[in-house]
Amino acid sequence: QKEVEQDPGPLSVPEGAIxxxxxxxxxSAFQYFMWYRQYSRKGPELLMYTYSSGNKEDxxxxxxxxxxxxxxxxxxxxxxxxxxATYLCAMSARDAGNMLTFxxxxxxxxxx
Amino acid sequence: SQTxxxxxATLVQPVGSPLSLECTVEGTSNPNLYWYRQxxxxxxxxxxxxxxIGQISSEVPQNxxxxxxxxxxxxLSSKKLLLSDSxxxxxxxxxxxxxxxxxxxxxxxxx
Numbered sequence: 001q002k003e004v005e006q007d008p009g010p011l012s013v014p015e016g017a018i019x020x021x022x023x024x025x026x027x028s029a030f031q032y033f034m035w036y037r038q039y040s041r042k043g044p045e046l047l048m049y050t051y052s053s054g055n056k057e058d059x060x061x062x063x064x065x066x067x068x069x070x071x072x073x074x075x076x077x078x079x080x081x082x083x084x085a086t087y088l089c090a091m092s093a094r095d096a097g098n099m100l101t102f103x104x105x106x107x108x109x110x111x112x
Numbered sequence: 113s114q115t116x117x118x119x120x121a122t123l124v125q126p127v128g129s130p131l132s133l134e135c136t137v138e139g140t141s142n143p144n145l146y147w148y149r150q151x152x153x154x155x156x157x158x159x160x161x162x163x164x165i166g167q168i169s170s171e172v173p174q175n176x177x178x179x180x181x182x183x184x185x186x187x188l189s190s191k192k193l194l195l196s197d198s199x200x201x202x203x204x205x206x207x208x209x210x211x212x213x214x215x216x217x218x219x220x221x222x223x
Contacts, residue, residue, distance in 0.1 A: 004155075034211050043118075043202050043214035044156075088155070090212075098144065100212060102155040 003027055006089055006103030015112050019076040023089035023103045026070065030091040030101070033065050035074045038086045038105065047087075048074065079110045114139035118203050118215035126223050131176075131190040133218050135203030138184065143205040145186040146212060147178055150200040162186060198222045 036044035048063040062075040089103040148156040158171045160178035204212040
């Protein structure tokens with residue numbers, strides 16, 4: 001079993017839809033949670049960064065962490081074709097970013 | 113603001129040839145630096161990380177090596193490339209208590 005599981009997709013949605021991307025993990029020591037967006041042939045770009053449980057909102061993006069269920073989510077409101085990319089979750093136990101464990105990524109396609 | 117540069121963006125090399133990929137960071141001091149490999153449809157595999165000049169930790173035994181000759185320079189090398197070395201190589205940096213930030217990667221094809 002992988003330490004971090006992420007549905008690879010692809011997930012196809014119409015423009016304007018609400019998108020929910022999820023990761024589950026097995027290591028209860030994880031405390032720092034990140035979401036990266038990766039466009040084709042580019043490096044991952046940090047989207048959201050949260051510590052411990054709770055929600056964090058930034059524009060159209062909301063990150064949610066449920067440590068009791070070992071489950072994290074990224075919601076995208078009013079999705080746009082420019083949101084089409086692969087979304088990677090990442091997490092760390094000791095501090096914000098030293099040794100990250102990544103999910104395999106979910107490919108999202110937003111159709112106009 | 114901080115920026116990270118990787119080059120070349122793409123590289124095609126024959127089996128058995130040497131490799132040198134370079135990564136530099138601007139706008140910060142004493143960053144932690146990382147080399148990852150990303151295989152198609154798979155997550156990121158950490159290859160090396162460095163907490164300072166000349167300090168390299170290897171996560172995966174293989175025919176690759178890394179060096180950090182200057183504070184903001186990280187180099188990935190190989191003396192003889194294998195077919196299995198093909199992939200997308202990413203460099204990343206982080207400051208104290210900050211998440212990692214990635215460069216745009218080098219796509220390496222071995223023929």
